Amino acid sequence: MIMQWTDVLGAEGVSTKDIENMGNEIENARMGFMEKIKNGEIGFTNLLNVDLGNYDEIKKYMEEFDYILIIGMGGSILGTEAIHEGINGLYYNEHGFPKVYFLDNSDPEKTCRVLNLIDLEKTLIFVVSKSGNTLETLANFSIIKNILEKKVKNYEKNIIAITNGGYLKKLAEKGGYILFNIPENVSGRYSVFSDVGLAPLSCLGINIKELISGAKIMDKLCKKEDVFENPALMSATIHYLMYKKRKNISVIMPYAERLYKFGMWYRQLWAESLGKDGIGQTPLVSLGAKDQHSLLQLYMDGPKDKIVTFIRVNTFSEDIKTEYGEGNLNMHNLSEIINSEQLATEMSLTNHKVPNVKIILEELNETTLGMLLYMYEMQTAFSGELFGVNSFDQPAVEEEKKLTWRLLEEGNYGNKRISK
Numbered sequence: 001m002i003m004q005w006t007d008v009l010g011a012e013g014v015s016t017k018d019i020e021n022m023g024n025e026i027e028n029a030r031m032g033f034m035e036k037i038k039n040g041e042i043g044f045t046n047l048l049n050v051d052l053g054n055y056d057e058i059k060k061y062m063e064e065f066d067y068i069l070i071i072g073m074g075g076s077i078l079g080t081e082a083i084h085e086g087i088n089g090l091y092y093n094e095h096g097f098p099k100v101y102f103l104d105n106s107d108p109e110k111t112c113r114v115l116n117l118i119d120l121e122k123t124l125i126f127v128v129s130k131s132g133n134t135l136e137t138l139a140n141f142s143i144i145k146n147i148l149e150k151k152v153k154n155y156e157k158n159i160i161a162i163t164n165g166g167y168l169k170k171l172a173e174k175g176g177y178i179l180f181n182i183p184e185n186v187s188g189r190y191s192v193f194s195d196v197g198l199a200p201l202s203c204l205g206i207n208i209k210e211l212i213s214g215a216k217i218m219d220k221l222c223k224k225e226d227v228f229e230n231p232a233l234m235s236a237t238i239h240y241l242m243y244k245k246r247k248n249i250s251v252i253m254p255y256a257e258r259l260y261k262f263g264m265w266y267r268q269l270w271a272e273s274l275g276k277d278g279i280g281q282t283p284l285v286s287l288g289a290k291d292q293h294s295l296l297q298l299y300m301d302g303p304k305d306k307i308v309t310f311i312r313v314n315t316f317s318e319d320i321k322t323e324y325g326e327g328n329l330n331m332h333n334l335s336e337i338i339n340s341e342q343l344a345t346e347m348s349l350t351n352h353k354v355p356n357v358k359i360i361l362e363e364l365n366e367t368t369l370g371m372l373l374y375m376y377e378m379q380t381a382f383s384g385e386l387f388g389v390n391s392f393d394q395p396a397v398e399e400e401k402k403l404t405w406r407l408l409e410e411g412n413y414g415n416k417r418i419s420k
């Protein structure tokens with residue numbers, strides 16, 4: 001994985017000089033985060049010493065089932081979706097085994113549709129919630145559990161709970177579910193390399209060993225003191241400098257469909273970590289090349305309030321030649337077209353003084369995806385130090401949760417506002 005950044009974009013960009021002028025600010029940020037690791041306050045960097053044998057049993061167990069259903073919200077499911085789609089690719093259920101479905105919302109149609117597609121008796125269910133009290137997760141699980149109780153003898157054997165407490169842990173202990181937990185000092189959106197991601201992913205054919213080895217390679221790089229050798233610290237610094245130049249939108253634009261769900265994972269990580277005390281850089285996920293036809297006009301000629309990060313894959317796992325007869329578009333591989341489009345977009349943004357950074361993956365596999373995910377976790381942690389916010393909590397989301405529970409208790413389904 002290589003990271004390139006466009007040096008000296010004039011007043012709009014970031015220059016080596018800008019970074020050198022930051023002096024101690026960068027080193028203080030790096031030291032600040034390393035201190036949090038040393039004192040045990042933050043634990044996501046310790047997840048990489050995982051015993052891969054932890055999952056042998058459920059991997060074997062999975063063979064008794066035809067479907068996997070993963071129920072969760074936010075950091076309890078987005079990382080798993082990102083790695084599943086990032087490695088197993090699109091349309092997996094049309095050709096893969098086991099068929100896998102994600103329940104990650106309280107949308108009744110989605111839940112009903114999924115229930116019509118699976119046979120719960122043959123489904124291994126992962127219900128994931130660090131707190132054990134997330135409404136949408138509990139709501140979906142209660143529906144599944146109710147059906148299982150009526151239709152499946154010893155249904156508890158179909159359920160794996162990944163939780164640290166709350167209502168879900170009580171249910172799991174009472175029901176004797178297979179139970180995994182999450183280290184308390186690992187915030188949900190940083191938990192993909194914990195049992196939260198690795199347990200279900202080990203049942204989805206993901207090479208966990210390679211994933212972790214990629215993260216370990218990146219871990220070494222992200223502990224380097226020199227910002228010019230530390231990709232996470234460099235990217236954090238660039239985004240911070242850009243924020244100070246009023247670039248308050250961070251666009252991430254992978255030129256690979258398999259990385260779209262990665263973008264959804266990044267959104268929560270960046271928004272929920274930095275959006276505090278009136279500070280924050282809005283994450284906007286675009287997909288190349290298709291969003292050149294929907295968002296590029298705004299990036300080029302709209303407000304100069306964005307920094308764009310391209311993620312380019314040099315070699316795709318499959319390729320195919322075009323068969324153009326007319327025009328000068330003779331035979332090209334589709335990979336050549338999409339990657340020419342990535343460079344053309346990068347060049348035109350640069351010409352329009354829109355600052356941009358490029359991450360290049362030779363190919364997208366467990367090693368490089370592990371590197372990418374871990375780099376962004378470290379970048380976000382360093383960014384919290386630079387922005388002066390706590391990257392690991394999310395206090396502002398609690399108000400909505402309390403209001404929702406109150407509305408539900410009062411039987412108010414959104415039809416009338418209540419006093420605060």
Ligand SMILES: O=P(O)(O)OC[C@H]1O[C@](O)(CO)[C@@H](O)[C@@H]1O
Pocket residue numbers: 073074075076128129130131132133134137188189272394397
């Ligand atoms: O894993 P839990 O506790 O169900 O939380 C799910 C998600 O909800 C949040 O707490 C925000 O509401 C996220 O930080 C978290 O990833």
